Amino acid sequence: MDSFGAALRRLRKAAGLSQPQLAKLVPISQSSLSRYETGRQAADQATIDRLEELLDGNGALSALAHRPAQPDDPERLQHVVTHPRSVDPEALASLARLLAESRRLEDRFGPWLMVGPAVGYVRLLERLTSEARGPLRSEVVDLAAQWAQFTGWLHAATDQGSRAAHWFDRTLEWSAESNNPTLTANALSYKGHLAWMTGRTGPMIGLSHAARRNPDTHVSQRAFDAMQEARGHAMAGDLAAADRTLGLATDLAAQVPDAGNPPAWSYFYAPAFWTLQQGLVHRYFPTRHESAAELLRSGIAALPHDQQSAEWLGDYRRALEFVQPT
Template identity: 30%
Template sequence: MFGQELREARTRRGLGLRSCAARLNYSPGQLSKVETGKRRPTQQLARAVDALLSTGDYFERLWSAANHGVPSVASGSTDDPLIAHELPNGKVVFVPASRRQFIQGVGAAAAASLLSTIPAAPAAAAEVKPLAHFQAAHRLLIDTDNMLGAANALPGVHEQLRSLHSIRQTAQGQDGQDLVNMQARFAELAGWLCQDLGDFEQARYWLDRALEWSYPAGDPELTAYVLARKSQLAGDMGDALGAVDLAHAAARQAPNERIVAVAQTYAAHGHALGGSPDATEASYDGARSTAERFDGQSPWGVWLDDSYIDVHRAHSLSTLGRHDAAVETFRAAIAALPAGFHRDRGVYLAREALAHAGAHDTAAATQAGLQALAIARDTRSGRTATELRQLDTALADQGGQHAAAFRDAMRDATVIT
């Protein structure tokens, strides 16, 4: 099983046998024997594969299961959440786990209130309806990301994706379609988490998988939303044309006004990256008016409101060199941000600080930058870290007491290095 999983994982990432072997310090012949089951993998190889393919500890657990066995499934309290667990033969079972184990499974000491969203486990694993528990895990992992950061949520998302891949092999009919829809949703979430951590290549990989799986899921809203998310990623990567083109594709396919408005918001920043202020403002105006017309129901873009559009417009204003206007817009939008959006507040404060630096207000830039830095320590957001590194460079050019204080704080903040 280890060898088959390795071959499939490296193929999905576009790695040939020789290229993968070179990166793992193996000969192609040795790695081929591992993949075909003629050579047993070592724990060192398993860890190296996890590091190379960004798979958490998946391959190390495969190695451990093969060498030490898998713990037996024991009954648990009906108040415990269920965890999808893959056996060495590829079968997925849902086993009761203590709340402490579930928290550790997503990598953080999450608040007890998060766990209240997990449905109570049935008395026997055979009674479990997998979809409901994947939905519950998806909600909990989104909350984990919002409160504790992407690094704490991503291992849990990878675990659910692995379980979905296995359980889908035997699912048929509507059950199979529902599960591939859930698989696409987890892939979109993985893309978002990788994007926030600054790993744009992995973000693009997972968004590509989400788009691919959205078609057999038969969910046009999801397809359009993923296209909009790919536009947002293109904007974060500085790809002006890609951001605009993907946003237009999302708007063409969107079945409701809210997703169109999300796409218009991301298209606007693409126009800003391309240096087109008139197109930027027109796209933001379009996003506002389109969002106001939406009066239906949709699970996508529920966070889209005037404050969200404003904070993205502020980023675009700063990109266009209109730093004073960006500062005022950032301040108003950040003040209206809901309390639970801790990580996003850090990103926006860092961008506000950059706008202050662009306006040559070093003291205000330092103040906002230090607030963002404190949040970055908590959330380990790659997006915040990227903005703060740019601020560090900008303040180095300006000099002065305030700039020196921020730069000292940056040197002490290992999360940003």
Template identity: 25%
Template sequence: MSRPERVLTPDRSPQHRFGYELRALRKARRLSQDTLGKLVHVSGDLVRLIELGERQPTQAFAESCDRELNAPGVLARLFRAVEEATDSRPDTDNTVVGIGSAVSHGPDHRSDETIPVEMLTLTGETVSLAINRRALVGGALGIPAVLFLGGATAVAPTMADGTLSDVLHNMRQMRTLLAMQDNTFGPGAVLPTAVHQASILQQLRQAAGGKARDDLISLQSAYGELCGWLADDLGDPRSGQHWIDRALEWGHESGDTAQTGYVLMRKAQRAADADDAAAAVGLARAAVRSGGLPQRVVAAARQYEAQGHALTGDDAAFQEAIEAAYNIVAHVSANGDESRAAWCTPAYVAIHEAAGLMRLHRPELAAAKYEDALAGWSSDMHRDLGIYRGRLGAAYAAARQPEPAAAAGRSALAIAQRTGSGRILAELQPLATALAEWRSSPAVRDFLAELRAVVAARATGPGALPPTTMGRS
């Protein structure tokens, strides 16, 4: 019997925070401590001690783990905080003897050097840390006019409105860029940076007031929604749920009805993916009722409402909701301010019509609709292309056309390998089951063999993913 996993204490020191995030990243990739140790050329026991905060990491270890866990810069940045804390600690600190680390167990009398900071973890939880001021400011990506004074964080009182406006603009642009990178490189390369940006916003809002504070919280809600999507795609729906719930809380707190409605739409999407028909319909309608939504967000909500109706077999209600979504996107100006759901295009609505047709047991029509929608699919939506090619394969399999089903599956699998998307692999698992009866076909046999090899490699190597995950349509 394996020993029970010890609860970690990330609020104890930067070293313990490093261990906490290391464990979160390792578990997100479904790696054991021994497996990670082999990848970075240390013992599994050393990985365990570092996670527990009982052994100080080295820079080489942090950089190797960042590389193997597909989290560029995350642990290296945390290591710098560990190093700063170690450098600033007096020689008389009460330390743990015999394990090569300097973990303080006594009170910290250097209040001028360390400050309590509220940070967000990769799973969306809030922890309070005592962090060296220089390390924290250095890790804030150079955002101007952020000061950490007197044991508390504060926006510099001399910050002009224009400066804050620039910060908000830049961070909004960063979120857009991260969403684009996710579709190209996959969630593992994006989530740590998104969480870091959300943590910076957490600090900025502490001393802000009025409209400035509301704007910061609204943007934090947008980052929370993105983190939820990324966690889902990594195969961690529990963390995804935590993030999306926080995003909704922040949206309400900010008073931004458009952002709140957007998050409600996303919750409807998750409900449809989980085959929860009542929640999909109810949340989609709540999103529309929230008011002030960009028209593309309304269209997206209606298409997820349509999925809820399809799940219950209500063909008429499904058609009404899908047609409403089509009508909305057909009349939205290409130059309009629709940045919150720029992805909701006629092709995207067609994808969801195909998904509903599958739920209504019309696979031939669904396959044709998928083919039409994907023929002009944007190259910027690379990862989503893999998801929908997987669903195209499922439609062909249900229509008893195994060769085109296998071809679509192989195309999706290639994208899954490039992006590390758990969602794509999730789409391919039922396809593999559906194609089993045609395993004598060379096309089917080749696809099944390739899928088995990828799943086996992901189960033991870097970027490991679970065999099934919640998808997002």
């Protein structure tokens, strides 16, 4: 059976459209369309509906988009489980596509459904890293880091902080070996998020600042890290530092559409998400609750359909309840 990306590419070619032509009709960026076709990003339901309309998909794209995550070739992966040194590029590609689908399903169904399978897959990648040799090792380790990052997030989202910290530490180890500065920054940022969850403002600020420090990190990650750091300053009562850092974050976020090659896990780093981040910073300014409410309301309303029920949105809804006048 086709994957969503393969079916989209096939339908686009059958319609005689190039990626730029189809992207303009939707309208979305060509880079987003490319990521949909390669399985590196999941499309929201409104975009899927529009693609169905333009390509006469007759529901095929929607059905594939909502298919439960599963490996492309179970027999190949089963062989890899029992013979870790037999891992090849095709098996890694299957595991990468499975990770992309798992992220999308977590948005749709929440973290509790996904945490068990994610642990199983990251344990598999852990075994592969212990056996991988030669030129493929860097790819194995990098994919293991991405699975560890996702598994850490799932544990954080289900209030299992110590397990989340463990997997973020593994992310740091593997991303350092694979020389992936953006994933290293993301792991530091998530550790800052854990500090936020437990009210440790100092580590939240320090880790967020460390995450955005490397200029080789993708600008989308640096933008988020600066916004998280600004939130920490606001929580600490240093409103001047919060404003200064938020201004930097806004400048970085403005560069994201032209940056190219965004990391696979940043598919939700879009204008609505940046609006939510700003609202979360303003929530900690005693005199800015009105602007915080407006930013949070507009950010939530502008999210894609498939993210409207995402469990991670709960933090923003609770912030909105806090700042709304009673």
